[in-house]
Amino acid sequence: MTVTSAAARPGTAPRRASLELIGLSRRFGSVVALDGLTFSVPPGQVFGFLGPNGAGKTTAMRAIFGVVALDAGEVRWQGEPVTEQARRGFGYMPEERGLYPGMQILDQLEYLGRLHDMTASSARGAAQSWITRLGLAGRESAKLEALSHGNQQRVQLAAALMHDPELLVLDEPFAGLDPGGVDDMTEILAERARAGVTVLFSSHQLDLVEHICEAVAIIHRGQVVAQGAVSALERGDRLRLAVRVAGDPDGDWARQLDPQVASVEQVKSGTVLLVLAPGADSQRVLDAARAAGAVEHFSFATRRLSEVFRDVVGEDAPS
Amino acid sequence: MNRRWFRLTAIVAEREIRQRGRSRAFAISTIVLLLVVAAGVTIPAILAHNAKPQRVGIVGGPAASMTEIMQEAGRLTGTGVTVVAEPSVAAGEAALRSGQLDVLLVDDTEVVVKQVAIAGSNGSGGTLASAIADVAGLSKLLGELPPGAAASGVTLPVRGLTPPSASLSRRLTGLFTVVLVWVLISAYGSQIAMGVGEEKSNRIVEVILASIRPVQLLVGKVSGIGVLALAQAALMVATFLGLGAAVGSSLVHGAAPGIVITGAVFLVLGYAFYCTAFAAAGSLVSRQSDVGTVILPVQIPLILAYTLSYTVIYASGASTFYRVLGFLPPTAPVAMPVLYAAGDVPAWQAAISAAGVAVGTVWMARTAATIYGRSILRTGSRVRLRQVLGRAPT
Numbered sequence: 129m130t131v132t133s134a135a136a137r138p139g140t141a142p143r144r145a146s147l148e149l150i151g152l153s154r155r156f157g158s159v160v161a162l163d164g165l166t167f168s169v170p171p172g173q174v175f176g177f178l179g180p181n182g183a184g185k186t187t188a189m190r191a192i193f194g195v196v197a198l199d200a201g202e203v204r205w206q207g208e209p210v211t212e213q214a215r216r217g218f219g220y221m222p223e224e225r226g227l228y229p230g231m232q233i234l235d236q237l238e239y240l241g242r243l244h245d246m247t248a249s250s251a252r253g254a255a256q257s258w259i260t261r262l263g264l265a266g267r268e269s270a271k272l273e274a275l276s277h278g279n280q281q282r283v284q285l286a287a288a289l290m291h292d293p294e295l296l297v298l299d300e301p302f303a304g305l306d307p308g309g310v311d312d313m314t315e316i317l318a319e320r321a322r323a324g325v326t327v328l329f330s331s332h333q334l335d336l337v338e339h340i341c342e343a344v345a346i347i348h349r350g351q352v353v354a355q356g357a358v359s360a361l362e363r364g365d366r367l368r369l370a371v372r373v374a375g376d377p378d379g380d381w382a383r384q385l386d387p388q389v390a391s392v393e394q395v396k397s398g399t400v401l402l403v404l405a406p407g408a409d410s411q412r413v414l415d416a417a418r419a420a421g422a423v424e425h426f427s428f429a430t431r432r433l434s435e436v437f438r439d440v441v442g443e444d445a446p447s
Numbered sequence: 448m449n450r451r452w453f454r455l456t457a458i459v460a461e462r463e464i465r466q467r468g469r470s471r472a473f474a475i476s477t478i479v480l481l482l483v484v485a486a487g488v489t490i491p492a493i494l495a496h497n498a499k500p501q502r503v504g505i506v507g508g509p510a511a512s513m514t515e516i517m518q519e520a521g522r523l524t525g526t527g528v529t530v531v532a533e534p535s536v537a538a539g540e541a542a543l544r545s546g547q548l549d550v551l552l553v554d555d556t557e558v559v560v561k562q563v564a565i566a567g568s569n570g571s572g573g574t575l576a577s578a579i580a581d582v583a584g585l586s587k588l589l590g591e592l593p594p595g596a597a598a599s600g601v602t603l604p605v606r607g608l609t610p611p612s613a614s615l616s617r618r619l620t621g622l623f624t625v626v627l628v629w630v631l632i633s634a635y636g637s638q639i640a641m642g643v644g645e646e647k648s649n650r651i652v653e654v655i656l657a658s659i660r661p662v663q664l665l666v667g668k669v670s671g672i673g674v675l676a677l678a679q680a681a682l683m684v685a686t687f688l689g690l691g692a693a694v695g696s697s698l699v700h701g702a703a704p705g706i707v708i709t710g711a712v713f714l715v716l717g718y719a720f721y722c723t724a725f726a727a728a729g730s731l732v733s734r735q736s737d738v739g740t741v742i743l744p745v746q747i748p749l750i751l752a753y754t755l756s757y758t759v760i761y762a763s764g765a766s767t768f769y770r771v772l773g774f775l776p777p778t779a780p781v782a783m784p785v786l787y788a789a790g791d792v793p794a795w796q797a798a799i800s801a802a803g804v805a806v807g808t809v810w811m812a813r814t815a816a817t818i819y820g821r822s823i824l825r826t827g828s829r830v831r832l833r834q835v836l837g838r839a840p841t
Contacts, residue, residue, distance in 0.1 A: 239462050
């Protein structure tokens with residue numbers, strides 16, 4: 129099942145995409161990691177990249193950086209195929225965190241900054257300011273391995289931010305963070321997006337994604353199964369109504385509705401979830417409900433992102 | 448490859464030099480190696496000063512003047528001399544063979560030793576036999592003046608009873624060279640493999656390879672570590688030559704420039720040949736603890752050549768098998784300096800072997816870069832060579 133929100137439909141396209149993944153395919157032996165994966169990320173947005181384990185998220189992110197070879201497909205940045213030069217302007221935080229355990233954190237960040245075309249002195253300055261910003265001031269000469277897990281993750285984030293990237297790709301940045309760490313990370317991602325940076329991150333914490341992201345792409349078995357603005361995905365492609373009528377726990381009143389107006393999706397403890405037919409007037413449903421009895425509840429219904437996720441991913445969704 | 452390519456590669460090399468150069472392990476290994484070299488040079492020299500007097504046989508001639516010649520030669524070379532009169536040349540040669548005599552002076556015609564050394568630029572320079580030959584020749588010249596004058600030079604011929612061979616000191620210099628090549632390639636090679644294994648196992652390669660290519664990381668790493676290896680080697684050679692000259696070690700007397708140059712050339716070539724192979728081996732593992740297993744096959748040719756080099760150092764004449772090893776790129780860096788130092792091959796053959804290693808190095812670097820590039824990002828179980836050397840990566 130593929131859900132496409134109104135925002136992603138042709139003709140209503142919003143801002144021009146900055147990052148485009150077009151038909152990415154990659155097999156590892158008999159395992160299909162990416163199967164024609166296609167989606168795009170608008171500039172200056174925090175974009176969530178969701179999918180169950182093994183859906184191909186990490187492979188897709190690695191493909192953006194060219195650290196995994198593609199069998200087919202292309203990654204484009206601002207309309208052009210991604211070059212090595214463009215990649216040095218990207219920031220990457222891989223899922224399996226990688227820094228030198230025995231190297232001092234200031235030296236380490238300086239080194240990574242220089243590999244992204246910074247001069248030694250500007251790299252050192254940026255390293256120092258990120259260390260301070262992330263609450264690690266005074267630990268510049270500490271070796272990475274001497275830091276706590278959460279602090280190591282902060283250094284890893286600093287490594288991705290050092291060279292002020294135009295695109296930030298983070299694989300599971302929230303994994304293993306305490307609530308304070310989550311807040312810091314959230315704030316930094318939002319701030320970067322406000323500064324015009326395109327932020328793409330993967331996560332399994334759907335409530336967090338719902339809270340932080342403007343738009344998401346959900347992938348499953350190497351393909352996009354849903355994408356678009358979070359609000360649009362939660363609303364769904366058609367309007368839904370939740371209605372409860374007193375004294376009718378099975379929602380029998382709704383069975384009498386004209387299918388041209390609305391149809392029953394489910395009944396849960398007296399509340400009927402209805403899908404409104406395209407162009408139908410919600411007031412006709414209200415009239416029918418009032419005719420059946422006292423209306424206790426009447427509202428437009430939205431689904432949680434986690435429900436959308438389970439819906440499109442099916443039995444592979446994490447419980 | 449443009450300037451940016453080299454600049455980014457140099458940043459990688461610089462990190463290796465800084466991080467490793469200031470590590471305690473590097474400081475300790477340097478100190479230990481220098482102490483070993485210093486001991487190796489000074490202890491034999493100290494022992495040599497207490498050497499027992501040499502026994503010199505004389506046949507014919509006036510015994511008094513010949514004894515005088517011997518003592519003069521002994522004084523010149525700092526050697527104690529005991530003169531023994533031999534009844535005939537045959538008896539003298541028999542005594543030489545059995546080791547009862549060290550040198551035999553026959554009349555004023557020749558000096559006989561068990562074996563002539565081919566080292567040094569002027570005959571067997573510096574030895575008692577050559578000093579005897581010089582002094583006796585001069586004495587003969589003085590006795591014969593004016594008739595013969597300096598017609599055939601003033602030095603008597605020195606004859607060996609067995610075929611000539613390189614002097615032991617020259618061989619020992621060769622041994623020093625080989626130990627140096629072996630120790631440095633093995634030690635730094637495993638450091639490269641460990642470093643690559645570390646980068647792969649903690650996944651920093653993903654961060655680094657997002658901005659540079661695998662070959663840049665590979666080249667930067669091996670050249671950075673190579674600079675440290677060469678710096679350590681240069682320190683050791685300087686200590687060897689400096690201390691050796693100071694204590695008058697016979698090891699250093701044997702250090703003909705040719706051996707030092709050959710050793711240096713093969714050290715650089717050997718490092719270049721092996722460093723990329725070690726890096727490729729390190730890229731195959733996912734856990735650093737597996738590095739030992741994958742580098743063993745890389746080390747086997749080195750171990751073979753190194754072990755067999757002792758048979759060449761302490762025997763006269765290398766086996767055909769060892770000569771073949773001297774021309775095979777994987778074993779030549781260790782085998783050829785030994786063969787050259789032992790006088791078993793001329794310089795031009797060493798040059799051919801060096802060219803062979805250089806060609807082999809280019810091939811090895813290409814192959815290793817392919818293996819490295821294809822396996823450095825493959826996690827999970829150990830990568831098999833056949834998985835990465837196929838026509839297309841899977």
